[in-house]
Amino acid sequence: MLIGCDDSSLVVDWLRDQARGQKTAVTSFYFDFAVGKELSAIVMLGSMLKQMINRMEIFHKKIWRRIYKQGYTANKTKVELVDIVGILQLITSSQPTFMCIDGLDECVGAQRVIIFDSLQLILKKAPGTRIFLTGRPHFRAEIEERLAGWVISVPVGPNKNDIITYLRARLAEDETPDAMDGSLEADILEKIPENISGM
Numbered sequence: 001m002l003i004g005c006d007d008s009s010l011v012v013d014w015l016r017d018q019a020r021g022q023k024t025a026v027t028s029f030y031f032d033f034a035v036g037k038e039l040s041a042i043v044m045l046g047s048m049l050k051q052m053i054n055r056m057e058i059f060h061k062k063i064w065r066r067i068y069k070q071g072y073t074a075n076k077t078k079v080e081l082v083d084i085v086g087i088l089q090l091i092t093s094s095q096p097t098f099m100c101i102d103g104l105d106e107c108v109g110a111q112r113v114i115i116f117d118s119l120q121l122i123l124k125k126a127p128g129t130r131i132f133l134t135g136r137p138h139f140r141a142e143i144e145e146r147l148a149g150w151v152i153s154v155p156v157g158p159n160k161n162d163i164i165t166y167l168r169a170r171l172a173e174d175e176t177p178d179a180m181d182g183s184l185e186a187d188i189l190e191k192i193p194e195n196i197s198g199m
Contacts, residue, residue, distance in 0.1 A: 008102040008134045015098050024096040027051040031103035039107055041114035045084045048099060052091050085118045092126035104143075105135035116146035123150050163193045 008028070015026045027048040031039060091097065099119075104112060123129055133143060137155065144151055167189055174180065 008100055008132065011132055012100045015100070019098070022096075024098070025052045025055065025091065026098045026100070028100040028102070031101070031106040033103070033106045040111050041118060042079065042081050042084065044101070044107075044115060045081070045088065045118055046079060049084050049088055049091075052088075052097075056091075081114070081118065085121050088118075088122050089125040092122055092129040097126065097129045098132065099129065100132040102134045104133055105139035112142070113146070116143075120147065120150070123147075158196050160193045160196075163196060164189055167192060 008030075012026065012028045018024075019026045028051070029044045029047055031044075092099075099122075101115075104115065107115065119131060123131070131150075135143070137157070140153060140155070144153060171180075171185060171188070
């Protein structure tokens with residue numbers, strides 16, 4: 001399990017490229033601050049389960065039995081978290097799996113606790129499952145506490161020189177270079193890298 005603060009879509013894309021043609025599941029979920037209160041553990045884990053099932057070419061008999069045992073039919077409108085976690089345990093224990101969760105710190109605190117508990121249950125049944133989590137630096141302690149013994153923390157943050165290089169490239173693309181004098185450009189190159197928040 002990794003914790004970082006980087007563009008996790010690059011990690012997801014790389015994992016999917018590596019998994020192509022192999023019996024490996026790669027699933028992802030992105031928490032968005034704007035709708036964070038609406039996103040629950042059931043929504044997140046249900047989305048990940050749906051992604052896994054949609055990408056499976058062949059269902060293992062145990063997975064089908066579990067689905068039918070839980071009464072998953074077109075008439076069942078409410079799915080319980082325990083059902084979702086149980087099927088995720090079956091899938092992740094039958095194949096290598098990568099679960100990528102971006103911005104978990106944007107999720108409401110009570111739902112995060114449920115997510116952490118669910119992830120622990122999945123990892124206990126399928127210790128080979130790898131979970132990639134991203135969040136801001138203040139979130140690190142919570143992850144290490146809730147997933148103690150399951151986590152390797154890799155802090156990733158912005159590099160001042162990379163930010164300056166990026167800003168210079170964007171300033172060079174300015175279609176109205178006369179609108180900015182050298183003093184404003186110097187301020188931009190000094191103040192933005194100094195005040196970067198770690199996002």
